[in-house]
Amino acid sequence: MRHHLILRVVSKMLIPFIMLFGLYVQFHGDFGPGGGFQAGVIFAAAFILYALVFGDDQARKVVPDKALILLVPLGLLIYALTGFAGILLGGKFLDYDVLSSDPTHGQHLGILVIELGVGITVAAVMISIFRAYAGRTKAIDKEDW
Amino acid sequence: MNFILPHLPVLQVAIPLIAAPVCVLFTFGGHRKLAWLFTLAISWVCFLIAVALLSRVLLDTDISYAIGNWPPPFGIEYRVDPINAFVLLIISGISAIALPFARLSVEKEIETDRHILFYTSYLLCLTGLLGVTITGDAFNIFVFLEISSLSTYVLIATGVRQNRRALTAAYNYLILGTIGATFFVIGIGLLYMVTGTLNIGDLAERLQPLSDNRVVHAAFAFIVIGMGLKLALFPMHVWLPNAYTYAPSLVTVFLAATSTKVSVYVLLRFLFTAFGPSYDFVTLTFEFVLLPLAIVAMFAGSLTAIFQTNAKRLFAYSSVAQLGYMMLGVSLSNIPGLMATILHIFNHALMKGALFMALGCVMYRLGTVSLGSMKGLSRSMPWTMGALILGGLSLIGVPGTVGFISKWHLILGTLEAGYWPIAILIVGSSLLAVIYIWKIVEVAYLEKGINREEIVKEAPISMLAPLWVLVILNFYFGIDADLTTWVARNVAETFLGAGA
Amino acid sequence: MIDALISHYNYWLIIILMMLGLYVVVSRGNLVKKIVGLNIFQTSVFLLYISLGKVTGGTAPILTGKPEAFSNPLPHVLILTAIVVGIATTSLGLALVVRIRESYGTIEEDDILIAERSEDASKINGGSG
DSSP: OTTOHHHHHHHHHHHHHHHHHHHHHHHTTTTSSOOHHHHHHHHHHHHHHHHHHHOHHHHHHHSOHHHHHHHHHHHHHHHHHHHHHHHHTTSOTTOOGGGSSSHHHHHHHHHHHHHHHHHHHHHHHHHHHHHHHHTTSOOOOGGGO | OTTTGGGHHHHHHHHHHHHHHHHHGGGTTTOHHHHHHHHHHHHHHHHHHHHHHHHHHHHSOOEEEEGGGOOTTTSOEEEEOHHHHHHHHHHHHHHHHHHHHHHHHHHHHSOGGGHHHHHHHHHHHHHHHHHHHHBOBHHHHHHHHHHHHHHHHHHHHGGGGTOTHHHHHHHHHHHHHHHHHHHHHHHHHHHHHHHOOOBHHHHHHHHGGGTTOHHHHHHHHHHHHHHHHHTTOTTSOTTHHHHHHHSOHHHHHHIIIIIHHHHHHHHHIIIIIIIOTTSHHHHHHIIIIIHHHHHHHHHHHHHHHHTOSBHHHHHHHHHHHHHHHHHHHHHHOSHHHHHHHHHHHHHHHHHHHHHHHHHHHHHHHHSOOBGGGGTTHHHHOHHHHHHHHHHHHHHHTOTTSHHHHHHHHHHHHHHHHTOHHHHHHHHHHHHHHHHHHHHHHIIIIISOOOOOSSOOOOOOHHHHHHHHHHHHHHHHHHHOOHHHHHHHHHHHHHHHHHHO | OHHHHHHTHHHHHHHHHHHHHHHHHHHOOBHHHHHHHHHHHHHHHHHHHHHHTOOTTOBOSOOOSSOOOBOOOHHHHHHHHHHHHHHHHHHHHHHHHHHHHHHHSOOBHHHHHHHHHHHHHHHHHHOOO
């Protein structure tokens, strides 16, 4: 992709904003449209764009495969442990009311943590899926572009 | 302990669910044996929870658990009553017995670097099946169904090391399974459209005045077809033989014993709890759709089984026939008929578990389960072949085995419904089972052994022990069926009582 | 009659989309096209759910303090889950197609069947099962 100067420059400029937008969708999810699923996909899109423009090998240096194997279960664990926290604090599984002294605040905290877990897992899964396919075919030769 | 007890319904699902991501973490360091031990431990924990739930439900009352403390019908409710506690016990019990068998079998049949992810998929599959069974929320059933199905496709595809056809088998199952699940979810959507609820108990109440509504009829049809695809009701069984044949042995044992049973359970739940046999469109479906299809399945499955040359495929077709027996019991919709279905869900899990596990032992030693390669095998593997034949006797329904108990009740059911010709057909299709079991006896016991390159030894004890536990259970519950018939009667009476 | 057709136009469109998807799954022999059909089929169900959550004159269910009519958000949430399931199914299906292509060298159902048949035939002739 060395020849595609415009692509490289434009995507380099875009990637931080895509990530920022992902974070916005993630954390603004309880006031407006948004949430972990959408944010995770947007966040993963930034990494996928990077891999498309700068190559799969380069992208693997940014986020190694090992990190993905750690992040996919991590998000799920955050989700499940929040559920168990509800039990330990005297409520039901996934009961957010007991997470804080004030039920409204508890609901707020609960959904924030849950969506964070969802976001992490979704982003990591999307990148993994992309890699699973991208790693299977040879990179296109420079001459064939 | 008292602190944990009220949370048992959710722990039944949440423990294997949280175990799956933990299992992935074993890839750091590649602790394959630890991953297996971990899966084994989780299975046994699930089994103990299921035992506790069943005993509580049978001795006390039904349990309702509100996830997130949102009261039903608004939130997701986990509802445990005798029937699903019984199915939970079957799923977790088979898993607990099959996993000691798993280690050597998986080592032999699956690529080494996939073992940990294999056990992760297995745990997810277990989560999905337990979740489908325990939840009282219609959409939640779909979500868990897809968790179990997606992990099942992965598990089947891991059979690729033995035969590349595992890939096409998994692909075909994926296409048909997804169509089935989507049909199911269309049905749920239509029900939500007219009733505004997803809770099955609430659904049953709100459907009472709507029995002439066409949307309800359409929803019913979609749910029956969707679940029919998932449970391999003839003629929607085409995915099953290949999936069972080319999956790794452990997966075949687990799937044959549990996954279609869970779909039968979901169908029962909708037919009897949500809709109920008091509606005309339900009884008409029983009489003109399920009954003929069940009888055709009994014969088509058994007849096709006779002509198979691969033992796994032979028993896969026999499963199609056995599912026919279960659906026949449902379609009779009287107490002995339903009892036969519920008994057969349990009994068939025991016998197919034992049969496929015996074939897993053969696979471990020979690397193939074609009948041609099993010639004279009874001399080198007497214990495995003995278990295979005893399991086969149970499949035929010889008195003293579990197979007899369920067929006995099925015949009682047909006589009570006044369908005596069907009773004769049941005996007739059992005779077909004699033929295909005899084929195996002939090959393994009567033919001369073929010259093999190396001497075949008996399967290792860690594989034989679980196999014989299942075989002994086949006979134990065949002789002393009080417990199982008591549960089955309990369930059948609730189902028909609630519908009347 | 015409009124019934027009006032329920969303359902007609969904039914057409559903049948198209199912037809593609059944009629195409190409494994990737089958998955495309499956996706169209699933999408029609997503639309079914979303359109039944619509309340005439309702807005997005975000509390603003003013009394307003809200669309039913529950079907949307359900479909969010179903979309995720759909993505998982699609990616798993495509992964299987990649593996099938690697071992069979084709993604046409007919060619795969021919390959499997000739495999069976050579096994029977070879004598070893």
